[in-house]
Amino acid sequence: MAMLRTEYRLRHSVRSWGESPTSIRVGSFRSAHASASSAIAPGSASLASAVTFPAAGELLKVTGLGKSFAKRRVLNAVSFSIRPGEVLGLVGPNGAGKTTLFGCLAGILRTEAGRVTDGVGRDLPPDGRRDLLFYLPDGILPWHEQRLDWLLGNWCELWQIPEVREEALFERLGLSGLRDSKVGALSKGERKRFLLALGLLAPQPLLLLDEPFDGLDLRQTREVAALLKEVAMEGRTLFLSIHQLVDAGRVCDRFVMLSGGRVAGVGTLAALRERAGCPEGSLEEVFLALT
Numbered sequence: 001m002a003m004l005r006t007e008y009r010l011r012h013s014v015r016s017w018g019e020s021p022t023s024i025r026v027g028s029f030r031s032a033h034a035s036a037s038s039a040i041a042p043g044s045a046s047l048a049s050a051v052t053f054p055a056a057g058e059l060l061k062v063t064g065l066g067k068s069f070a071k072r073r074v075l076n077a078v079s080f081s082i083r084p085g086e087v088l089g090l091v092g093p094n095g096a097g098k099t100t101l102f103g104c105l106a107g108i109l110r111t112e113a114g115r116v117t118d119g120v121g122r123d124l125p126p127d128g129r130r131d132l133l134f135y136l137p138d139g140i141l142p143w144h145e146q147r148l149d150w151l152l153g154n155w156c157e158l159w160q161i162p163e164v165r166e167e168a169l170f171e172r173l174g175l176s177g178l179r180d181s182k183v184g185a186l187s188k189g190e191r192k193r194f195l196l197a198l199g200l201l202a203p204q205p206l207l208l209l210d211e212p213f214d215g216l217d218l219r220q221t222r223e224v225a226a227l228l229k230e231v232a233m234e235g236r237t238l239f240l241s242i243h244q245l246v247d248a249g250r251v252c253d254r255f256v257m258l259s260g261g262r263v264a265g266v267g268t269l270a271a272l273r274e275r276a277g278c279p280e281g282s283l284e285e286v287f288l289a290l291t
Contacts, residue, residue: 058119059084059206059237060132066113067097067104067261074100076261078114082206082239087232089252090241091287097261098241099138102208106135136199138210138241141191144184148175148194151183161201169197172227174220188215196224200231210241225251249283259291 060082067075075097082088090098103109105116107126116124124132143151156166170176173193178186186194192215199207212228213221228251232238242248248255255272257264264287265272273281276289 057084058082060119060124061117061121062105062114063117064114065101065104065111065116067100067109067111074261075104075111078258078261078263080256080263080266082237083254084119084205084237085232085235086253087228087238087240087251089248089255090239090258091245091248091252091255091283092243092258094243096258098243098258099210100261101258102135102137102210102239102241105129105133105208108135130204132204133206133208134199134202134204135208136195136210136212138214140195141184145182147180147182148186149179152179152197155198155201159201159203166201169200173197173224189217189220192216193220193224200236206237206239208239208241211243212240213242213244213247221247222250245282245284245287255283257287257290259287264290 058081062081063079065075065078066073078097078101090101092098100109104111107129116129118124118132152166152170155161156163167176170179173196175190175193175197178190178194181190183191183194192212196209196212199209213224216224225247228238228240232253240248240252242252249269254266254268256266257272265275267275269283269286272283272286272290273279276286278286278289281289
């Protein structure tokens with residue numbers, strides 16, 4: 001009964017996030033919640049969510065994805081794959097289509113073309129991605145009148161997250177002293193770190209983060225980058241949309257370079273350097289050469 005009450009409260013207070021079947025409709029997460037509950041070891045202080053997925057190959061594959069707004073083509077034949085346990089960076093300038101691509105993957109936006117499939121080639125319609133991915137948009141302010149402690153308690157109850165893991169993550173993100181604060185009273189950087197905590201505590205194996213370093217100062221950016229690398233090493237798969245290439249180069253294993261709605265290159269920095277003919281080039285130089 002406590003779980004049902006928690007789901008009801010969250011379901012009816014999260015509308016400000018939008019109508020995403022993967023990041024918003026908390027009540028639809030029952031199967032993900034059940035699998036996570038059986039995998040979480042009580043007392044575990046691991047910062048990664050308790051998830052399972054294929055040990056090799058592809059976790060998700062995108063083929064020929066297309067999206068238009070009116071007569072403007074925003075995404076054009078976008079294709080790439082996401083591998084289990086990697087930090088994949090979606091890089092490109094403002095207006096390249098990064099947020100639109102995330103919205104399409106999360107099911108917030110409908111696409112006109114293309115396929116999204118799992119690691120064995122099965123089609124994944126938007127409703128079929130709920131247990132696979134969790135999307136954290138940039139610039140949102142959900143539950144602004146609620147205290148962090150109340151929200152965190154309900155979030156952890158929903159996913160049956162051990163208290164020791166929640167406390168460890170809050171400490172790493174410098175949020176321990178803010179539990180009595182309301183979400184709406186947080187600074188931009190504090191709000192970003194709180195939302196990152198919620199995303200990292202969710203159990204889906206793939207986490208989509210739109211601009212995870214926006215609002216963070218230099219020290220916080222470095223600390224969050226180190227945390228994300230640790231989470232990936234523990235098994236979580238991260239797909240990060242980043243427009244600052246220095247930040248992307250610090251944390252990502254591979255890159256999807258997006259320019260004008262098209263994929264200009266996919267791969268590690270070494271592979272992209274070879275393709276661009278820039279054997280010693282920085283990520284910025286390689287991006288400019290390929291676009």
